[in-house]
Amino acid sequence: MKYAFYPGCTQESTAIEFGRSSEEVCRRLGIELEEIPDWNCCGASSGHFLDDDLAHALTARNLALAEGQGLDTAIVCAACYLRLRCTQIKARESADFKKKMAEVIGMPYEATRTVRHLLDIIVNDLGIEEVTKKIVKPLTGLRLAPYYGCYLVRPPEIVGFDDPENPLSMDRLLTALGAEALDWAGKVDCCGGSLILSKEEIAMKLLGEVIEDAREVDAEAIVVACPMCHANLDMRQSGKNRLPILYFTELIGLALDIEESSTWFKKHMVDAIPLLRKHGLI
Amino acid sequence: MASKPKYNNTVCDPSFAAQVRERSGVEIERCYQCMTCTLGCDANFAMDVAPNQIVRLTQIGMKEAVLTSSSIWVCTSCEACVTRCPNEINIPHLMDCLHQIALEEETPVKEPAVPVFHRAFMAPVRQFGRQFEVLMTGLFILKARKFSLRDMLTNAKLGFGMFTRGKLKFGPHRIKGTKAMNDIFQKTLGGRGT
Numbered sequence: 001m002k003y004a005f006y007p008g009c010t011q012e013s014t015a016i017e018f019g020r021s022s023e024e025v026c027r028r029l030g031i032e033l034e035e036i037p038d039w040n041c042c043g044a045s046s047g048h049f050l051d052d053d054l055a056h057a058l059t060a061r062n063l064a065l066a067e068g069q070g071l072d073t074a075i076v077c078a079a080c081y082l083r084l085r086c087t088q089i090k091a092r093e094s095a096d097f098k099k100k101m102a103e104v105i106g107m108p109y110e111a112t113r114t115v116r117h118l119l120d121i122i123v124n125d126l127g128i129e130e131v132t133k134k135i136v137k138p139l140t141g142l143r144l145a146p147y148y149g150c151y152l153v154r155p156p157e158i159v160g161f162d163d164p165e166n167p168l169s170m171d172r173l174l175t176a177l178g179a180e181a182l183d184w185a186g187k188v189d190c191c192g193g194s195l196i197l198s199k200e201e202i203a204m205k206l207l208g209e210v211i212e213d214a215r216e217v218d219a220e221a222i223v224v225a226c227p228m229c230h231a232n233l234d235m236r237q238s239g240k241n242r243l244p245i246l247y248f249t250e251l252i253g254l255a256l257d258i259e260e261s262s263t264w265f266k267k268h269m270v271d272a273i274p275l276l277r278k279h280g281l282i
Numbered sequence: 283m284a285s286k287p288k289y290n291n292t293v294c295d296p297s298f299a300a301q302v303r304e305r306s307g308v309e310i311e312r313c314y315q316c317m318t319c320t321l322g323c324d325a326n327f328a329m330d331v332a333p334n335q336i337v338r339l340t341q342i343g344m345k346e347a348v349l350t351s352s353s354i355w356v357c358t359s360c361e362a363c364v365t366r367c368p369n370e371i372n373i374p375h376l377m378d379c380l381h382q383i384a385l386e387e388e389t390p391v392k393e394p395a396v397p398v399f400h401r402a403f404m405a406p407v408r409q410f411g412r413q414f415e416v417l418m419t420g421l422f423i424l425k426a427r428k429f430s431l432r433d434m435l436t437n438a439k440l441g442f443g444m445f446t447r448g449k450l451k452f453g454p455h456r457i458k459g460t461k462a463m464n465d466i467f468q469k470t471l472g473g474r475g476t
Contacts, residue, residue: 009412009413010413012451012455013413013415013449013450013451014415014444014449016448016449038411038459039457040407040411040412040457040459040463041406041407041411041412041413043403043404043407044403045359045400045403046399046400046401046403046404047404048359048378049359049378049381049382049397049400050381050382050385050397050400050401050404050471051382051470051471051474052378052382053469054466054467054470054471057466057469057470058407058466061459061462061463061466082361103469104465104466104469104470105462105465105466106462106465107462150358150359150360150361150362154360154361154362154364154365155361155364155365155372156365164365188362189324190324190325190358190360190362192324192325192358193358194358194359195325195356195358195396197395197399197419197422197426198393198395198396198398198399198422198426199328199355199356199395199396202325202328202356202358205327206324206325206358209324235440235443266447267447267448267449269443269447
């Protein structure tokens with residue numbers, strides 16, 4: 001199993017632990033990732049806000065480079081994932097659009113390859129059974145709220161590897177890792193990440209509601225697959241007894257007993273180590 | 283004497299619906315006001331015009347009412363409305379089209395910090411090809427004038443927390459294809475800055 005890898009800008013900065021854990025977990029699971037050479041920022045939520053062609057061209061350059069590698073692309077950031085998929089799907093629907101993109105990026109682009117989120121790859125390509133076979137340390141006793149947020153599941157015509165209202169892929173994965181995956185109300189709500197700098201009070205209300213929903217089912221931590229959700233929930237959570245926010249890849253790493261996993265958890269603003277220690281996982 | 287407002291919310295522009303339809307491809311005429319979008323909208327509490335009303339006002343050409351609303355800026359693009367709309371009306375894409383028109387036509391912006399953020403986000407991308415968070419945040423703080431003590435304390439606390447955890451890059455990563463990036467911005471935005 002080999003994919004072109006689009007890390008996205010956050011994997012070297014705010015979500016460094018997501019990047020490191022994704023790469024290490026893939027290596028252990030036999031998923032080969034070949035970084036897209038000279039990839040650029042996809043423009044995330046801001047590109048399409050300002051100009052449609054700009055947003056599509058920023059992603060098309062990456063898609064064209066991955067096409068040059070002859071591989072489908074694996075993505076870890078949910079926001080990058082939606083943006084790249086939008087362009088890929090539009091290019092498949094319209095030859096004129098494809099031609100326009102090739103002209104703007106100065107590179108051939110045929111939209112022959114596709115784009116996948118790492119969660120989709122692990123659950124559906126590799127299969128949960130393959131992960132289960134490698135578990136050394138089951139995450140027994142951990143009560144986790146799997147949080148999908150927006151772009152992993154919406155809009156389903158563009159992303160759509162799971163149900164948009166009640167997605168279950170992360171639930172199944174966490175259950176297989178030995179944890180208790182809780183059914184909760186906030187799993188596909190928006191955390192307001194795109195407004196955290198510009199309209200902080202709106203984002204704070206939205207992320208507060210996500211945290212409250214998780215508390216309502218007595219979750220001990222929230223599990224995410226998006227660096228934007230993570231930054232928002234981990235850095236901006238207020239009050240005492242803050243809930244740790246964990247990446248799904250970190251939890252796979254923990255269950256596989258990957259030595260480096262303790263270094264990932266040190267990167268969080270909300271300390272996850274006491275919780276993991278309580279359950280004898282670290 | 284108060285200056286005459288540049289925009290009057292009662293004025294109707296009959297060509298507006300066609301302008302939006304043509305530019306975005308969003309089939310706004312299909313809306314029959316079931317309000318599914320508004321009922322599921324997480325940001326509706328912060329909007330002065332509900333999402334279903336944005337669609338209706340656009341249909342009937344109330345251009346100024348739409349473009350001067352807070353709603354088009356506080357939409358989080360969470361994609362819940364388009365996912366649930368029985369008529370598959372792509373409201374987030376409609377919102378994109380509306381901000382773009384508002385910015386191009388220099389309509390008074392109800393929530394100016396929002397476009398300031400998006401432009402600050404794109405500046406390092408244009409220059410280096412990748413995001414450089416320190417520069418992006420600095421530009422945003424300067425241009426949105428986020429100088430209150432509260433803002434400063436929040437930023438200092440977050441900055442310090444990120445620094446000690448090795449989450450802040452101090453220099454940008456410049457990709458090799460910066461010329462290609464510049465071409466992309468030139469060919470799409472043209473003279474319009476980021």
